[in-house]
Structures are given as structure tokens and as C-alpha cells.
């Protein structure tokens with residue numbers, strides 16, 4: 001479904017993240033973990049063709065859905081929740097064609113799946129952070145992806161929305177959809193991941209969470225900064 005081999009990714013020829021080697025199969029959850037600025041978003045963007053694969057090899061099997069970071073969007077954009085979700089039909093339909101009944105049905109089903117059907121006409125920017133994130137998830141679902149990429153999906157998200165999102169993600173993997181999810185929350189990484197890719201400028205480890213999220217590997221990858229351990233503690237580690 002998704003395979004990177006000794007890849008370097010970055011922008012305009014300059015690498016941001018190197019030594020990326022991993023493999024994820026259908027119905028698996030890959031968590032990209034690492035501190036702020038580690039290159040997690042860049043790795044996700046490389047899967048979308050929005051960042052460059054500068055060397056090595058990347059194989060991506062679509063169709064691919066994308067849930068961007070909430071902060072990347074302008075909440076003042078005058079568009080309703082339902083219209084945002086309908087945008088997810090651009091690719092399957094062709095953006096130049098008018099929306100069909102089937103598109104509108106698919107969008108309504110996606111919005112219902114994240115439990116926001118009654119908010120369809122509400123302006124996107126008036127929803128809470130958690131609700132906006134669920135709308136963005138619904139937009140990605142409307143495109144019927146087999147590979148779903150989520151960039152920090154729980155940032156600025158309330159507990160109710162986080163639970164709703166996790167519930168949908170678990171249904172998706174049960175249907176064989178592959179998930180790639182970035183987070184700097186190591187507890188969340190441990191809870192959700194089948195496999196974890198730990199990055200910070202380069203890939204430091206890849207494998208099951210029990211191996212990758214060990215204190216020793218984290219110390220190496222984080223290089224002596226404050227880290228949130230998977231058991232909920234935050235510790236300061238010397239460089």
C-alpha cells in the first residue's frame with residue numbers, strides 16, 4: 001500500500017527528512033511520531049506530491065484521502081460544512097463536472113458518519129475545532145480513499161470529537177483502509193499504531209510501538225529535550 005525505501009524528502013531540492021524506510025499494508029495504522037519541526041508534515045506531503053522525494057524510492061497506492069492540519073485552513077472562508085464535504089467529491093467526479101445526486105448523497109453519508117449531519121448548513125468557521133476536524137475527515141471520506149493521511153488530527157480537538165474520530169478510524173481499518181497519522185503525542189501513538197515511524201530530521205526507528213517508543217530510542221531521536229513519555233509522564237533528557 002505504502003512503501004518508502006531510503007528516501008529523502010524536502011522542498012526545492014533541500015532535504016527536510018532523510019533515511020526514510022518503512023512499509024505499511026492494507027488495514028494498518030502507521031503513526032508518524034516526532035517533535036515539532038521533525039518533518040512529519042513534509043513526509044505526509046511527499047505522499048501527496050506536495051513535497052519532493054529527493055532520493056530513494058516511494059511507492060504509494062491510492063486513491064488517497066488527506067485531512068490537513070486545522071491550522072492550515074482559513075476558518076473565515078465563507079462556506080458551509082456540507083459544501084466542504086462536497087469538495088471531497090471533486091476527484092472521483094472530476095472538478096469540472098456539476099455535482100450529481102450521487103455526489104450529494106456520498107457527502108451526506110460522510111457527514112453522518114462523523115455524526116454532524118445536522119450541521120450541514122452551518123458555516124464551517126462557526127464550528128468548534130473538533131467539529132471542523134470531523135468535517136475535514138468527512139471530506140476525505142467522501143472521496144472513498146484506500147489510503148488516508150491525517151496530519152495531527154487531534155490538535156485543538158475536544159474529547160468528544162477525538163472519540164468520534166477514533167471510532168471512525170477504527171471502522172476504516174476494519175474495512176481495510178490504510179491510515180497514516182502524524183502526532184507528537186506519544187501516548188496516542190502507542191494506543192493507535194500498528195507501526196510507528198519515529199522521525200526528527202531523519203528516521204530514527206520504525207516498528208511496533210513497544211519497540212520504537214522505548215525511552216532509549218526516544219532519547220536518541222529527541223536529542224535531549226522535554227519529551228512526553230507514552231505513560232503520560234514528561235521528562236527532560238540531557239543532550
Ligand SMILES: Nc1ncnc2c1ncn2[C@@H]1O[C@H](COP(=O)(O)OP(=O)(O)OP(=O)(O)O)[C@@H](O)[C@H]1O
Pocket residue numbers: 011016034035036037038039040041042043184
Ligand atoms: N513549504 C516548505 N518549504 C520549505 N521548507 C518547509 C516547508 N514546509 C515546511 N518546511 C520546513 O520543514 C521542516 C519540517 O517541517 P514539518 O512541518 O514537516 O514538521 P512537523 O514534524 O510536521 O512539525 P509540526 O508538528 O510543527 O507540524 C521545518 O524546518 C520547516 O520549516
